[in-house]
Amino acid sequence: MKKIFLSLIILSVALTSCKKFLEEKTNGLLTPDNYYNNSQQIRAAVNGAYLGLNSPFITTIGVAVSPVFSLEYITGYCQRPRPSGNEDNQFIQLGGIDNANSSLETWWTSSYYPIENCNSIIANVGNSTVVNATTRDNFLAEAYFLRAYYYFQLVRLFGSVPLKTTPTTDLNDTQLSRAPVESIYNQIVSDLTTAEKAGLNWTDKTGHVSKGAIKALLAKVYITMAGYPLNKGQEYYQKAYDEANQVIQSGQFSLFTNYADLRNPANYNSGEHIFMIQHDENTIPNIMHFTLMPYPELPISIQPSYSGAMAPAGSFYNSYAAGDKRVAEENFYYTQHGQYGNPSNIIKLPMPYIYKYWNDQAEISGRDGSNFPLIRYADVLLLCAEASASLNGGTTSDPIAVASYNKVHQRAFPTAAAASTIALDDVLKERYWELAFEFQTWFDMQRTRKAFDVDNNKIVNIIGYKAPMHNRAFAETDLLWPIPLTEIQKDPNLSK
Secondary structure, eight states: HHHHHHHHHHHGGGGGOOTSSSOOOSSSSSOGSSOOSSSSHHHHHHHHHGGGGGGOOOSSSSSSSGGGGHHHTTTTSSSOOOSHHHHHHHHHHHHHTTTOOOOHHHHHHHHHHHHHHHHHHHHTTTTSSSSSSHHHHHHHHHHHHHHHHHHHHHHHSSSOOOOOOOOOOSSGGOOOOOOOHHHHHHHHHHHHHHHHOOOOSSTTTTTOOOOOHHHHHHHHHHHHSSTTTTTTHHHHHHHHHHHHHHHHHOOOOOOSSSGGGOOOOOTTSSEEEEEOOBBBBBBOOOSSHHSSSSSOOOTTSGGGGOSSOOOOOOHHHHHSSSGGGGGBTTEEEEEEETTTTTEEEEEEEEEEEEEETOOOOOOSSSSSOOOOEEHHHHHHHHHHHHHHHHHHHTOOOOOHHHHHHHHHHHHHTTTTTOOSSEEHHHHHHHHHHHHTTTTTTHHHHHHHTTEEEEETTTEEESSOOOOOTSOOOGGGGGSSSOOHHHHHHHHHGGGG
């Protein structure tokens, strides 16, 4: 961690984020003492803290190899059509994750780099007089939210990790011990509640942190604290319900009528999209459109050769009920497509592929600038329903919770009758189907200690369940990933 913290003191404040975010040019050596001198510099530093959101998506060799896919491979509901190497297979086959796996290091650094950036912002902007109090508090709210987001990512992946909330100033501050998991969650909650006090707007069309994002993330944090590994139970299911309900009652968010609207750039950062990674095809492109193309390459795309990162396991795809609009052609998935340059020639695909991230503009420019959804309103609605069912012994007739579930379910089945009572297992299955391949499912499996037995259409205990693509059943040791070997070598305290 030494390299992370020391390099970020100087470098991270100069980083800027992408589309619609203000770019700040800097000259000379930058340190906290000669930075943060005006609103533009502070904005540039805050924008830099967003960059870690995209880091796990970055491909290293240009052929659909990206650490973010590990979150889907580990579930066992996802296959990789392009032949993979040993590191990906450790997740895909559940063969045992080696602490030298480079994906682990990427997840680690893509969280701690921006955490150090956030620490610097919080320390140096907290008492700043170069901007007015409202502007200052808004900047700080973004930094607190992002720090909470990255720690939430770390604690769910690795469990006990170092908890650092102040900037690094010398080498003696880089040998850190792992903090208790509960302490990390308490810091996450503290950061989010601090961010909430700034009074940000419920939505932000530019893609910055909003009150809606803060409340939605709090709901996810609380429902996680209610389950594995803290098992705080009823009190925290209630907290999760309350936070999700506040998002619902705000009236600022709604489900899109059509699934295609999720991909429409005109809808970014609004409606169903509570919080997104901002992309730009020229500066920070999105990888999803091209890496999810069919493999072996088929002539349906301007750039088919980066394809084959992931596709649904056949049994997972088949678990959707007949008539579910999510599996209607070119909603969440597709099984055929027109030839590139000759769309009337329909090419049958060898298996269903993921269509959630298809971008028509990318087929014109050859680069994908579409935003990526991190928190959707559908997620919040289902969290509300899940929390209520968990509070009430596995079923609920709470009007808000039932209405929340019905909104998601009836979009998929428009002619279905509205439920008056819902069961927890039905809500969990709805989350599998609705949020599939959005890098949410593993965290649901982990916190609930449940899996979806797609062959028998039932929710089961994760321990002892063998998922479709795995070589063996889940064991207790699979729920957390090992600390990266490179980090242990730099800081032996991490092995304790």
